[in-house]
Amino acid sequence: MSRILRASAIMAAGTMVSRVTGFVRTMVLASAIGTFAMGDAYNAAYAIPYSILDLLLLGVLSSVVVPMIVKAQQRDYDGGRAYEQRLMTLATVALMVVAVLAVLAAPLLIDLYTTDWEPGSRKFEVTVLLARFILPQLAFFGVGAVAGAILNTRDRYAAPMWAPVVNNLVVICVLVLYIVVAGKTGGDIGLVTNGQIALLGLGTTAGIVAQAAVLIVALKRIGFSFVARFDVRNARLGEMGRAGIWTIGYVVVTQLGFMLTTNLSSAAGDAVQGHGISPYTLAFQLFQLPYGVIGVSVITAMLPRMSRAVEDGRLDEVRSEFGSSVRLISSVMVPVSLLLMVLGPAITVPLYAHGVTSADAAVYIGNVLQVYGLALVPFSIFQLLLRVFYSFGDTRTPVYVGAATTAVNALLMVLFNVLLPARYAVMGLAFAYAVAYTIGAGGAWILAARRVRGLGGWKIGMALTRMYLSALPTAVLALVCVWAVQDVFGGLTFLNSLIALAVGGGLGMLLYLGVAHRMRIPEVNSIVGMVAGRVGR
Template sequence: MSRMLRASAVMAAGTMVSRVTGFVRTMVLAYAIGTFALGDAYNVAYAIPYSILDLLLLGVLSSVVVPMIVRAQKEDPDGGRAYEQRLLTISTVALAVVALLAVLAAPLLIQLYTTGWESGSRKYEVAVLLARLILPQLAFFGIGAVAGAILNTRDRFAAPMWAPVLNNIVVIGVLLVFALVAGDVGGDVSRITDGQLVLLGLGTTAGIVAQAAVLVVALRRTGFVFTPRFDVRNARLGEMGRAGVWTIGYVVVTQLGFMLTTNLASAAGDAVHGHGITPYTFAFQLFQLPYGVIGVSVITAMLPRMSRAVTEQRFGDVRGEFGSSVRLIGSIMVPVSLLLMVLGPAITVPIYAHGVTTVQDAVYIGNVLQVYGLALVPFAIFQLLLRVFYAFGDTRTPVYVGAATTAVNALLMWIMYLVLPFAYTVMGLAFAYAVAYALGAVTAWWLASRRVQGLGGWQIGWALTRMYLAALPTAALALASVWAVQMIFGGLGFVNSLIVLAVGGGLGMLLYLGVAHRMRIPEVNSIVGMVAGRVGR
């Protein structure tokens, strides 16, 4: 536990700074382009390269490439150096080709991800131009992702967690310049010029270029010397393909679900301005923060060790790694999920209610975030469970589980779209997401438990129950702070929201730590002890 805690803490620190600067980036984005037409066009164009990367690379990295690099480091005479060079060469060339093809296909991609955006309209033209300027980042993001995977297998976790900070800083600077140049244009796509769009699009891509450069430099400092290798016969592509085809299948299924989400959200946004893709995207980014800081850090540290344990047939260690990971993640995510459900608008108003984004727009983003709070713990456990299968080299089962989860999500989203007014559609999409991942986590748990002859469900369930009990006073304090501020001041403006966050969020988390410490919850005691030890130095 202490080893995982230390490794996770290092990564969590970098991820926290990354997410904080990401918040600033999102705040400046909301200030500069708002939540209406220009915001929707930018967010669709920005989402497409990430969807393509998921299809081609990122899912395979976590489930197939990392275990294969670990095996090559252990079995190959050169410690896997040549294998790593082949992977970097092949991924660079392949993604450069994909980036070029994606730029050419930008109009088709925009049509796939939206509904009601007519070809020839200014909103559609803006989205296509932004996509063509942002899609080239595919190649640089891929290079950085492979470099980061190699660093992780060498237990070098800091650079992959800190590199996005530079990306955010670059884009923040670009957005500030854009806001200055665009002036009072705001989110009006009819008044924005192509030159201003070029600044916005290329500036976004420049951030990814800087991020990739940091990772490449960090990899060189480990002694890695890149030599292009095109001897694909020794790249184990066949083995990777057999293992990765199921992972790609899983990512295809999830991206189809995401495509449905953007289409339904874009239709709602056309019906009720400010209630479309941009509120969904901004709320989702905030929802992902706790998982990104805690969940990703723990999973990144867990997967290589779990893969080694499976290779050496130490299944008891697999169960131990999983149980420790769930409890460590839950000790933070349980209170945070309750706070999101209570404090959603108080969080989003200080972040987004600036420039062309009004307080009313920010409150709606907060309402979506409140619904997303339901999904935080189930989503994190679901992702941990997938890594159990990946550690065993099983990429087929996650496809089945992911397909079922996405099918349920799609069905529920469609129902929400049909029965709810357009003003509540995006909130309904978030609720469908929460229910689908809760059911998906239950299914994945059952299958993974059979694989390792039990995951310690009763112990983990009791530990999570105690965490929820410890977090109830925090939720009550947060709810009381919201009620008191609204009664006294009559609403959630910028200053009022900060008061709610200070009392309900800040004091609430301190209350949780105190109650959990008194209840002798080990994971919280470890965190409190580590923080107290560092403060005492």
Template sequence: MSRLLRASAIMAAGTMVSRVTGFVRTMVLAYAIGTMAMGDAYNAAYAIPYSILDLLLLGVLSSVVVPMIVRAQQHDPDGGRAYEQRLMTITTVALILVAALAVLAAPLLIDLYTTDWEPGTRKFEVAVALARFILPQLAFFGIGAVAGAILNTRDRFAAPMWAPVVNNLVVIGVLAAYAVIAGTTGGDISKVTNGQLALLGLGTTAGIVAQALVLVIALKRVGFAFVPRFDLRNARLGEMGRAGIWTIGYVIITQLGFMLTTNLSSAAGDAVPGHGITPYTFAFQLFQLPYGVIGVSVITAMLPRMSRGVTEGRLDDVRGEFGSSVRLISSVMVPVSLLLMVLGPAITVPIYAHGATSVEAAKYIGNVLQVYGLALVPFAIFQLLLRVFYAFGDTRTPVFVGAGTTAVNAVLMVVFFQLLPARYAVMGLAFAYAVAYALGAMVAWWLAARRVRGLGGWEIGMALTRMYLAALPSAVLALAAVWTAQQVFGGLDFLNSLIILAVGGGLGMLLYLAVAHRARIPEVNSIVGMVAGRVGR
């Protein structure tokens, strides 16, 4: 536990700074372009390269490439150096070609991810122009992702977690410049100029270029010397293809679900301006914060160790690593999920209600975030369970689990979209997400437990129960803070929201830590002890 905690803490620190600067970036974005048509056009264009990267690379990295690099390091005479160089060469060449093709296909891609954005309309043309400026980042993002994977297999976690900070700082500067240049018309899609679109799009890409450079420099400092290698016979593409085909299948299925989400949310935004893709995107980014800070850090540290445990036939270590990871993640996710469900609008008003984004628009983002709070714990456990299969080199089972989860999500999204008024449609999409991942986590748990001959479900279930009981007083305190502030001050504004967050969020988390400490929840005590030890130095 202590080793996992230390490695996770290093990554969590970088991820925390990354997420904080990411919030600043999102705040400046909301200030500059708002949540109406201009915001929807930017967020639609911005989502496409990440969808393509998920399809081609990022899903394969975690499930196939990291375990293969670990095996090459363990079994190849040169410690896997040549294999890593081949991997970097193939990735660079392939993604340059993909980026070029994506730029050419930008109109088709925008059409795929939206509904009723007709070619020739201003929203469609702006989205296409932004996509053409943003899509070249595919090549740089992919190179940085492979560099980060190689660093992780060498237990160098700091650079991959801190590099996004550079990206955020670059884009914050670009967005601030756009806000100054465009002024009060920055959120008006009818008045944005081609030069302003170029600044937004190319500035977004410049952030990814800077991020990739940081990772490449970090890789060089640990002794990696990049030598282009085109001897594909030794690249193990066949092995990678056999393992990765199922992962690609899983990513295709999830991306089809994401495509449905963007289409439904864009239709909702057309029906009720300000209730479309942008509030969904902003709420999802906030929802991902606790998972990104804690969950990704723990998973990144966990996967190489689980892979080594499987390779060496130590299933007890695999079970122990998984159990420690679930309890550590849940000790943070449980109270945060309850607080998100209570404090959603109080969180989003101070962040987003500036410039081109109104208070009412920020409140709606908070309403969507409240619904997302339901999904936080199931989503995190689901992601951990997938890594159990990936550690075994099994990329097929996650496809079937992911297919079922995505199918349930798709059906529920369509049902809620049809039943709910358009102003609540995006909230319905978030609820469908929560239900689907809760069901998916249950199925994945059953299958993973069979694979490793038990996951300690009773012990983990009891630990989660104790965490929820310890978090309930914090949720009650947060509810009391919301009710009192509304009775005394009326509706939400910037100052009222800060008061609610200070009492409900700040004191609420301190109350949780105190109750959990008295309840002797070991994961919370480990975190408190580690922080206290560092503060006392």
């Protein structure tokens, strides 16, 4: 038990520090390059290697590669050492080839992920140049991912959790240097020099190199010695492919949706400066933060317990585990989603209105975040529902559900893009996302309920209703606070936004806890009891 607690503590600490440093990295990036053409160019180039990695490796890493390594460790005479070396060799060679091909094909990739960025234009050329500096990180990121998988199978969690922190710190230092070198012209795509572009692109890749280096050093410290093995016949690629085909299908579907998103947002950015890929990316990262901190932690604990219950045929425990997880996550996500819808600009102005990013640009990021607030609860429930299928070992149904949700999202994105003016196009993308995941959660709920013979929908629905009623006073307080600050002080400046956040957000959450406690919502009572107990000590 102590070993598990220690591993959990290491993972929790590493995840939190990683997200905090990643958030600081995003803030410094916005200050350095802004949300206009230069920001769009960087974010488009930066998105491509991650999309390729999702398709080639990361989509099957946790669901296929880790189990395959564990099997080799258990079955092979050498404890899986040769298999791990074959896998590392294969990943290194394959991703080096992919990285070289991607660098050569950078113009084609940029054209694929954007709309109306004419070859020969300054924006297109800067994006291509950035991509050619950033795409080599494919090889290092992939090798680092395999190294992390090998470490996890040996119960070594510290390095995989803390390596991204090193990446973030390296990139933060590079961005600060870029600000010093480029100054106010760093966000002007017409004035930025090729040397400054190289600093930005190579610095981003240097972060991934540092991350991979940390993981490789950690491997050496546990006695892993890398020996190149090219006998790929023994790499069990066929078994790996059969196990991961549906996971790969899910990744392909989601990446097609992401490709449409970047195309539509890039077109919006061309029509109205500062309303393109950058505000979409920055708002989406903020939207994902509550789920990343709360939702992922609950899901990580929920899935093994549900899987064991399924294995033993105890469907009542599956229903109970799912219901308690939904209520626990929603007890936090419900008030946070309402606060995002009200306080969006008040959150983004203090974070992003620095350097070359203006207050107006930061306010627009906040407007997009407000729309994303609608998606927080349905997105979280959707992710929980997928784990019901995974607990049964079913990777096929999530592909169908994901494909249907992505199709609805794509249809709505195109529809809203046609109906809305360009300045509201990115907000339309966020709204399409919210509607699609609401519909997707509904469909996944029906299928999951059939699988486990009911999910306790009435009980969960009543709990959610009580949570929303408890959170309404918080939303009203936050709304009144924003109105008062704008009327009295004349707009959302840095200081005014902090006041709105402190009163509307800080006091608002305390109000929610108090009202929910009086309404006897068990999950909130547990949180209040835990806090009171710690204060009492």
